[in-house]
Amino acid sequence: MSCRAGSWMFAAAAVIVCLLDAAVFAEAKNFEDVRCKCICPPYRNISGNIYNINVTQKDCNCLHVVDPMPVPGHDVEAYCLLCECKYEERSSNTIKVTIIIYLSVVGALLLYMLFLLLVDPLIRKHDPYTQPLHNEEDSEEMRPRADAGSARGNTVLERVEGAQQRWKKQDNYLDHSPARTIK
Structure with a gap:
């Protein structure tokens, strides 16, 4: 949809520029110029x-x-x-074309901003399936591990995974700490 809106704005600006160019050739020097x-x-x-x-x-x-x-x-x-x-x-037609192009760019940016404001909540909508997964991971982390002895941490992949799990735990702790909550 944003591609169509951007293409539409570009086409409208091109038509306006062509119309102004035709007006320049049709009339002689403006007396105010x-x-x-x-x-x-x-x-x-x-x-x-x-x-x-x-x-x-x-x-x-x-x-x-x-x-x-x-x-x-x-x-x-x-x-x-x-x-x-x-x-x-001076060329008043050049001034007019410049202002129209400037306003078209600003208008396109405003339309894009409105598009993002409308679509962003839909994209960032809370997925109901992710919460149960997080809860399962939390309950697994609470259980003591039987294989936490020498078998754990033998391969590089297992070490990275362990570091990642510690980082996630620390991140979850920081996110839920009273000092980080905003009222």
């Missing part, structure tokens, strides 16, 4: 100002952007020398 920004500092008794206008790159200068001109005709050149004009260009 290019601008000329002139930052003019205070001049004499005139406060500073920022001017934004959509013009071509060759017309990106104070004379074409600053309108209305705040200074009289003879001060225009001095005022324009103080202004800093920059031509700025």
Whole structure:
């Protein structure tokens, strides 16, 4: 099911990207994607100002952007020398595609998290057959062993098995000790 959900999200993202690419080719440059920004500092008794206008790159200068001109005709050149004009260009479609891909990935991760939250309790469900086995092992461990003498521990496999049993006993003791229980 998670493979199908992941494939579905990937297909949806691919369709959205294709639609946005088609929109890019269908329309010309968006008027918000290019601008000329002139930052003019205070001049004499005139406060500073920022001017934004959509013009071509060759017309990106104070004379074409600053309108209305705040200074009289003879001060225009001095005022324009103080202004800093920059031509700025951005691709809003690239920004949109990036945001859509980002949101798709976050959405896919959220769906995966929800899937795990729903499936994890089913996977970790307590198996009713494992409890009787543990009880039988505990009762066997309580009985004294007749073969615990020299026959035990002759082979490497038997030694490893004995160490494993001691480790299990110690682990069970730690799990059921009062200091480890959380209320």
